[in-house]
Amino acid sequence: MNRYVTNKFDTHLFHTIGVEFLNKDVEVDGRLVTMQIWDTAGQERFRSLRTPFYRGSDCCLLTFSVDDHQSFYNLANWKKEFIYYADVKEPEMFPFVVLGNKVDVSERQVSAEEARRWCLENGNHPYYETSAKDSTNVAVAFEEAVRRVLAMEERTDQLVPTDTVNLHIKPRSSATCC
Numbered sequence: 001m002n003r004y005v006t007n008k009f010d011t012h013l014f015h016t017i018g019v020e021f022l023n024k025d026v027e028v029d030g031r032l033v034t035m036q037i038w039d040t041a042g043q044e045r046f047r048s049l050r051t052p053f054y055r056g057s058d059c060c061l062l063t064f065s066v067d068d069h070q071s072f073y074n075l076a077n078w079k080k081e082f083i084y085y086a087d088v089k090e091p092e093m094f095p096f097v098v099l100g101n102k103v104d105v106s107e108r109q110v111s112a113e114e115a116r117r118w119c120l121e122n123g124n125h126p127y128y129e130t131s132a133k134d135s136t137n138v139a140v141a142f143e144e145a146v147r148r149v150l151a152m153e154e155r156t157d158q159l160v161p162t163d164t165v166n167l168h169i170k171p172r173s174s175a176t177c178c
């Protein structure tokens with residue numbers, strides 16, 4: 001989030017406490033969009049602080065580190081937690097984007113193939129290999145998230161009938177006559 005919005009990278013970051021957020025205006029496929037990005041704390045002790053912020057999200061970027069197998073195994077739990085607290089009614093329709101971050105490091109523990117397979121088998125999520133350190137694919141991944149949200153909104157709009165018939169019948173007032 002910091003690399004994308006402020007174009008900065010810090011090697012000595014403090015853990016996120018609760019939630020941090022930043023906004024960014026972006027043009028995607030000719031549409032101007034204001035993104036509100038919420039970065040939730042990953043540490044277990046902050047669970048109760050982060051979970052209230054899931055509700056109302058339009059998209060979820062599930063992120064792991066390619067040099068840390070455990071963070072990859074945790075993806076399923078993060079997804080489950082998000083779906084539960086965001087109260088996602090149709091998880092298979094919700095836009096998730098998966099990021100394998102830290103591709104700048106040489107000691108990988110998760111291959112791109114393994115990550116892609118997980119994405120395919122767990123909802124066919126788009127997968128991007130990113131580096132907040134050297135900017136690889138960061139903007140591309142966020143823009144894909146915007147595209148998924150816009151596509152989702154278009155689909156939902158199409159489900160709303162345009163020619164509605166109001167079947168609600170107003171009760172007649174007992175005071176009227178004739």
Ligand SMILES: Nc1nc2c(ncn2[C@@H]2O[C@H](COP(=O)(O)OP(=O)(O)OP(=O)(O)O)[C@@H](O)[C@H]2O)c(=O)[nH]1
Nearest residue numbers: 010011012013015016040041042043102131132133
């Ligand atoms: N080499 C490298 N290091 C990174 C990259 N992204 C983050 N880091 C480092 O990894 C550490 C953890 O980064 P965070 O962004 O705080 O990770 P987090 O998962 O959000 O952690 P919480 O704040 O506890 O939720 C920091 O020291 C970062 O500098 C990257 O793309 N490459």
